[in-house]
Amino acid sequence: MEIQGLSALTTNYIWIITTNETTVVVDPGEARPVIEYLNATQRSCDAILITHHHLDHTGGVTNLLQTYPKCPVYGPNLQTLGIDNIEIDPLKILHIPKLSSTVKTMRTPGHTLDHLCYLIEDKLFCGDTLFSAGCGRLLEGDGKDLYNSLEAIRQLPDSTIIYPAHEYTEENIRFALTIEPNNTPLIEYEEQVKKKRAQGIPSLPTTLAREKSINPFLRTHVESIQTKVSQLSHQPVASAMDTLITLRQLKDQFI
Numbered sequence: 403m404e405i406q407g408l409s410a411l412t413t414n415y416i417w418i419i420t421t422n423e424t425t426v427v428v429d430p431g432e433a434r435p436v437i438e439y440l441n442a443t444q445r446s447c448d449a450i451l452i453t454h455h456h457l458d459h460t461g462g463v464t465n466l467l468q469t470y471p472k473c474p475v476y477g478p479n480l481q482t483l484g485i486d487n488i489e490i491d492p493l494k495i496l497h498i499p500k501l502s503s504t505v506k507t508m509r510t511p512g513h514t515l516d517h518l519c520y521l522i523e524d525k526l527f528c529g530d531t532l533f534s535a536g537c538g539r540l541l542e543g544d545g546k547d548l549y550n551s552l553e554a555i556r557q558l559p560d561s562t563i564i565y566p567a568h569e570y571t572e573e574n575i576r577f578a579l580t581i582e583p584n585n586t587p588l589i590e591y592e593e594q595v596k597k598k599r600a601q602g603i604p605s606l607p608t609t610l611a612r613e614k615s616i617n618p619f620l621r622t623h624v625e626s627i628q629t630k631v632s633q634l635s636h637q638p639v640a641s642a643m644d645t646l647i648t649l650r651q652l653k654d655q656f657i
């Protein structure tokens with residue numbers, strides 16, 4: 403199994419999962435780069451996986467279905483977008499035809515209420531729930547939802563490879579450094595990411611091991627982070643969940 407990231411819209415990545423037998427497209431926010439890729443590689447669009455209903459993750463589905471009408475679309479219910487897809491039951495293992503690996507679905511409300519993450523072998527396609535050095539904005543769910551969703555991801559093996567849907571890493575690192583200016587792995591990561599981005603190379607994927615050492619949203623149990631968040635927000639934080647909610651508010655205000 404190989405994974406390829408296609409740049410789409412302004413900051414999105416459309417992840418393409420390929421094996422000898424099949425091609426699965428994750429969150430096609432637009433069709434054009436996917437169709438170009440499929441034509442260039444002489445592949446077809448065999449399945450589409452959607453993490454949540456936002457247009458920058460779903461905007462290409464209708465066009466792709468015009469070219470590949472038999473392609474199944476798996477995800478949360480997308481009827482409001484006019485997409486008649488196969489609604490996933492997160493409690494069941496998903497079998498995609500011709501994909502030998504099974505897909506484990508995680509419900510991760512917070513950014514949206516319908517958000518799903520997909521674990522295929524050691525690869526997590528996490529949409530807008532987790533970014534490198536950051537996490538998705540809280541648009542529909544509440545802080546408790548987001549905390550539980552990130553906590554569920556944190557429980558996966560450290561070796562899990564993380565495929566978020568946006569290239570937000572540099573700006574997330576800038577914010578993370580205001581929370582942990584002396585975090586050595588974070589400082590080193592900033593250097594690596596700057597070099598990559600200067601050459602136009604994606605900063606992603608990342609790994610859970612790395613994110614646990616540099617991403618403040620996965621580190622809200624750390625006492626020094628709780629203290630810093632309390633200082634910056636001028637309010638007490640009593641728990642890791644409190645810290646996450648306040649940290650998310652600080653990030654929303656960060657320019």
Ligand SMILES: [Zn+2]
Pocket residue numbers: 454456513530
């Ligand atoms: Zn979104």
